[in-house]
Amino acid sequence: MSSSTSLRKRSSASERSRTNDPDRTKADILAVATEEFAAYGLSGARVDAIAERTRTSKRMIYYYFGGKDGLYLAVLEKAYADIRAIESALELDLLDPVEALRRVIDQTFENDDSHTDFVRLVTIENINQGKHLAEASSIREINLRIIQIIEAILERGRASGLFRSDLEPVDVHMMISAFCFFRVANRHTFGAIHRVDLSEPGRRQKHKQMIADAVIGLLQQK
């Protein structure tokens, strides 16, 4: 038993001596952890399960992230950063306000729809009463961008008399987010109860149209 262990010592080429690669190790852990936390929640996720699917060992999780909570926070920060990076890339200055707003809504819709992990992580953090997010100041900064974008659009829309002026950017953002987020976050219960598949392409398109029409229509009401 133990003799066989002592035998394999740099014997085959495949069992090469280890290579230190901190960045890759961290990124690897983070990727696996994102899946695990998104799938099972904070309390449901298992540190051992994450470690197993990793190229490295559990020891590294504690070495780099301090523990389960630290890892969870890192996952959450990265998820927000990735999503908002996409939104920030929007170039809307040349479009008329209605078209620009439609573009923002389209972007949010597609983001939530294609980043299920992000939606689930945010949901989980809300179950956790946002306690971890409160410590992550970086997340707040990242999100100010989307508000600025909407604010600029509203400004231009008001200037040309298209939009009403009693709605704040943050409220408009909430409305858009609510629709796009709910479709993904509550997919399971809503789908099971009403026997509809919210991810089906046809309904997907319909909903995107609905949301845009509703928000834009609201802003144009006098």
Place this chain on the structure above:
Amino acid sequence: MSSSTSLRKRSSASERSRTNDPDRTKADILAVATEEFAAYGLSGARVDAIAERTRTSKRMIYYYFGGKDGLYLAVLEKAYADIRAIESALELDLLDPVEALRRVIDQTFENDDSHTDFVRLVTIENINQGKHLAEASSIREINLRIIQIIEAILERGRASGLFRSDLEPVDVHMMISAFCFFRVANRHTFGAIHRVDLSEPGRRQKHKQMIADAVIGLLQQK
């Protein structure tokens, strides 16, 4: 130490012999469990913690509900039943379609806003991929009612030429739910990021007006 234990044997009047009351025991467990599951989620909830806060012992949880999962399912069913019972009581036949719809939206808004536990339980069940809800056929039946109510309103609205006819009741319901639900479910993350208190009365009223105007406006678009 142990002598004192043997001493208290039907000594004081307050330590009366036990009284069997199955209904009360079940209801008691259910109430405590609702709080625990809503607070910590399915995997985060602790059976021992529930038992401790109960008038009875852990043994009774397994006696009446089979186990943690059975208890969770019972909690979920009761939560849905309670909410939809309120909605079903609406009397809308005499109102004009727009007013009736406004009444439905108002009801949904108030329900989600005042039943935080319900919102959290639904959220948790979605994190759990709706696997438990799929087994609870009762929940589906209960929810058909709200769709029927909306359908009737849409019918009348179309008949008098007020509403467009290309929106299904279930989509309208989703739109209403999405907004009302998100306000409560994502209160923590959204509030922390944008520094707004979504439960503050002023914003609450504003949001109620917004969602009603948006949905009704959408239905009136040609």
Place this chain on the structure above:
DNA sequence: CATTGAATGTACGGGTTCGTCCATTATGTA
């Protein structure tokens, strides 16, 4: 009032899960 099943309480065991201790190897630097 005797009996029987329903209802309840206590104590505990087996498995799981987080975090850490100790040892070892890699890599940059003097």
Place this chain on the structure above:
DNA sequence: TACATAATGGACGAACCCGTACATTCAATG
């Protein structure tokens, strides 16, 4: 090359947590 520090692995322990075996009491019924 020697050394210091960073990076990694394996194994283990202590706490936690779910579920159950066993014992006991209540209440309905003949």
